Every structure is written in C-alpha cells, then in structure tokens.
Amino acid sequence: MMDTSSARYDLEGAAQSALVRLATEYNQRAAGRIIHALQRRHASGVFGGDYEHKSLWDELCHDAQSGPHFDDQEPWDSILDALLQKEVERLTAAEFEALWLAALPDVDDLTTAPRDAGVIIEEFRSALLQRAGERSLERFEVW
Template identity: 85%
Template sequence: MMAASSARYGLENAALSALVRLAAEYNQRAAGRIVHALQRQHASGVFGGDYDHKSLWDELCHDAQNGPHFEDDEPWDSILAPLLQKEVERLTAAEFEVLWLAAIPDVDDLATAFRDAGVIKEEFRSALLQRAGERNLERFEVW
C-alpha cells in the first residue's frame, strides 16, 4: 500500500508541474502574438520627440519600464483588451481549462467554480508586460 501511495503522490506533483509549464508556454505564445500585433500599429506619439518610437509596442515597453505615465491604465486597457480577448477566443475548451487551472487562486470547489476568462487574460497581460519590461530601449532615445 505504501508504494501505491508514493506513486500517486509523485504523479500528482508531476501533473501539476506539467500543467504549470504548459500554461507558461501558452502565456508566452499569446504574449508573442500580441507583441506582433502591437509592432504593426504605428506609435501614438504620446511620448513626444524625445524618443524615436515606431510602434505601440515600443511605447508599451517605454511605459512598462519608465511609467506609468497615465493616472490609470485606460489608454493601454483600450488597446490591449481586444488583443487579449482574441487570444482567449483562440483557445480550445481544454486549453482554456488548463490555463484557468494553472492561474486560479484557491477555490472551495473546483467542479463548480466559475471559469473566468479574466483570470487568463491577466496571465497573458502579465507575460506581455514582463517582455515589455525586459526589452532594451536604448536605441529609441534621441537625446
């Protein structure tokens, strides 16, 4: 009986570890697609002539590293919301469940807990902002 218990414990830990790694991969893929979309949108010019930003991605990176520059996140929310929604809509039901399970806080009953897409969007946004915060922006400084 002891061997079966140890094997079960190992399987549960391995499954949880795999779930977390898979979710991290999906988060990074979604972030990559959002970066790609932002790179194709011209910069708004919100930071003026002190920087040579070419795209919204450049500006988001600048804001992530030097901001926030706005009193609230509304300007970025309005830009990112449709991109995050598109990424959630790409997911199959199984992918959605995996990402939700990896991201949820403790709940009383997993079987009846509401599967909130907002939790997944926040994970995608977090991966995106991590990339934005790590990007080297020296080439955009004009002065």
C-alpha cells in the first residue's frame, strides 16, 4: 500500500505548465490565421524588383529577417494591429483571462489588476514575427 502523504502533487506547477502550453497553442493559432490573411493580400512592392514577393506575408518575412528597412514602421503596424486586435476579439472571457495570465503581466496583484489586451496582442505579435523570422525566403531572391 502506498503512503498517500508521500505522494505529493505540485498542482500549482502543473497548472502553470498547462497554462503556458495552452497559451502557446493559442498564440500559434492566432499567428496562423494572421499569416493566412497576409497571404491573401498582394505584395505592396515596397522592395522593388529585387525580390519576387507575392503577398504581404512574403514582405513581412523579408522585413522580419533582414530589416527593419524603413524608419517608419507605421504601415506594418496599421496592418498588423488590426489583425491582432481581431484575434483578441475572437477570445472568450475565459480564454482572454488564461492568455493574459500566461503572459505573466508585470502587476502587483493579479486579482485586482486590469486585464490589458495589449499584453495578449504582444504575445500574438511575437509568435507571428517568430514564424516570419524562421521562414525560408530563398525562392524570392532574384539573381
């Protein structure tokens, strides 16, 4: 017979680990939906004839890997901010809370702190830019 007092479970650690895994999954899903939206928009041509980019996703990947190319990132921000906000709006209240907590916001008291969507947006943006930075762009180079 096993002594139950010696079998201890770290419920807090397990819950935090599960929350982080859940947030990672949601971040990747949001990034995937944003990538799909960017792939459906034609390239702006901002990089000229040096590259054969077909979509805004191609251009974002290029900018993420070898940029930023422009002093003013406003065009990217205006496009991405709208898509990121749309992803936050898709979340249920429970999903929002879980993602906000998983982001480990810098607050004094988790129970009374206002739930800032900006924290989640930055997590989604980070996942998107990570995928943009990892994508191979060799096929777009014109030699």
